[in-house]
Amino acid sequence: MTKFIIRRLLLFIPMLVIVTMVVFFFAWLAPGDALTGEIVDPSLPAEVLEQQRDLLGLNDPFIVQYWNWLSNIVQGDLGQSMSFNGRDVSDLILQRLDNTFYLGVFSLFITLLFAIPIGIYSSRKKYSVLDYSATTFAFLGLATPNFFAALLGIYLFSFTLGWLPTQGSMASPSLTGWDAFVSRLHHLILPGITLGLSSTAVFLRYLRSEMLDLKGSDFIRTARAKGVGSNSVLYKHTLRNALIPIITLLGIEFGTILSGAIIIETVFGYPGIGTLFVSSLANRDYPVIMAINLIAAMTILVGNLLADICYAIADPRIRLD
Template structure:
């Protein structure tokens, strides 16, 4: 397995290089630049903007721009934001990164705590009232867009009842200790549930389907014939094999933890990477856009690698030479 992991890590190098080419090509294909957008001051001489383009290297040939950008990234310099008054891209990302991680982990925890138990129970009690209810919830969760559910949640639980805040990450920066932690969790409830809605429905349906499939296997019937209890059959034999597709989804979720949900963060005015990415796209701030796309791609690749490693833990039959 160690040789396989090393090979996968080595494969990352050409994959990352291809990712940088794709990200840079998409940025170049986009029309205009930060100095042709709506943020320009009409009172400023256009020559000032042209000098700024020359200073940033936007007038250089495309291969030269790509080489300069790639060498800067390899040296750890993500460049400076054009829209945010020349602030470091690394500083902007590191400032928003914790908020997105908190939101992603909170949403993933809600997803797993709800979807896996309900999926298991639905498989053990098929066509029961809970099974029909979970199936209906699954279809609704997949059909309702996150932004629509988020607006409804704000209207009901924030505006009408006033139970949860509708925006931000903390009430006051003066809060510390356990009080600050509780307040942050309070702000995470609505966006976390909204972000985890579709994931909960997906995981629940996968879990139900896989547990039903495994329960019909020959080795499960053999285990029951030997006198094993239902709980032993479920947790020692069924669950580990049923978790394989969940592990696959978890690999992609690792990348989603970093990328967050652009629309969900925008609905709740949540200062994470999603809102930063959307603002950068609207303002054509290409240094920030390219750095964030590259970051998202790296975490998705890492998530896929972790999923392959977890396969060996969940299912001992899987081995890599």
């Protein structure tokens, strides 16, 4: 296990270099820059804007711009934002990172809370009323776009019933202690459930299908022939092996925790990394865009590493060394 982790960590270095090249190339290839956006005074002469581009290095060759950016990244400098008055990109991200983290963890908790028990029961009581209901919910969750579910939730629970807020992460930034926790949780319920809706549907379908396939396996029949109890067969043998695809999905979901749910945060006006990404796209603020993409790629790599480690824990047949 230790050798495997060390090998994977060493592989991170070339993988991260490739990721940085891809991220920077597409940002460099995109038309325009921050000096052609709406934040620039249109009355400024073109010569002044060109001088600013020269000072910022935007007219340098691609390899020069990439090397300068990569050198700063290695030193922990994500650059300065062009649309937020030159503020450090790291400060902008850290300011919103906790909100996105809370949203991702809450949505993942909702996903696991509903998907795993319902998936287990659906596999045990195949073609029952609950199984048909869970299957219908899964198909609706997969077919419904996140933005539509978000708008529907706002209309029903905010405008019609008035139970939940429509935007923000807290009622007031001056709240502290228990009041701050309750307010943050109150603002997380609607976007968190909406974000976890599609993931719950995917997890439920995968778990139900995998457990039904494993029920006819030789090792399951052997366990039953030895007189192993039904609950032991279900949880110790069937569920443990059925968790392999779920672990894969969790590795991918881990990357979305920090990268942010862009659509959900935008619809709910939630001040996280997703809304920062959207505003940076509108203003062509490429240092912020590249930093967020890089962080998302790194979290996905870490999520896949954790998923590989969990494979060996869930399935002893897998030997990572």
